[in-house]
Amino acid sequence: xxxxxxxxxxRKSSHSDGGGxxxxxxDGYTDVMPVRDSKDPHGPSLLFPSDAWRSFVAAVQADEFxxx
Numbered sequence: 480x481x482x483x484x485x486x487x488x489x490r491k492s493s494h495s496d497g498g499g500x501x502x503x504x505x506d507g508y509t510d511v512m513p514v515r516d517s518k519d520p521h522g523p524s525l526l527f528p529s530d531a532w533r534s535f536v537a538a539v540q541a542d543e544f545x546x547x
Contacts, residue, residue, distance in 0.1 A: 484513055484524055491517055 487505035495501040495517070503520070505513040512532035515524040527535070538544065 480511070480526060482508060482511060482513065482526055487513060489515065489520070 484505065488507065489503040489505050491501050491503050501517045503515050503517045505524075508529075510529055511526040512529055513524045513526055514532075516522060
């Protein structure tokens with residue numbers, strides 16, 4: 480799947496500590512959630528199905544993964 484991300488507005492989590500170990504996401508895409516490494520903004524981006532991304536975020540918020 481190809482998605483044009485040239486106009487993407489990337490944002491970092493408000494929980495980011497500023498140490499560079501964070502991801503960025505780009506909202507506004509209907510079927511996918513673009514994700515990239517904040518330390519490598521010109522590197523590759525991953526595209527996750529929107530439903531899968533919402534499930535992942537809900538699981539993180541519910542602390543289903545525990546402490547890593």
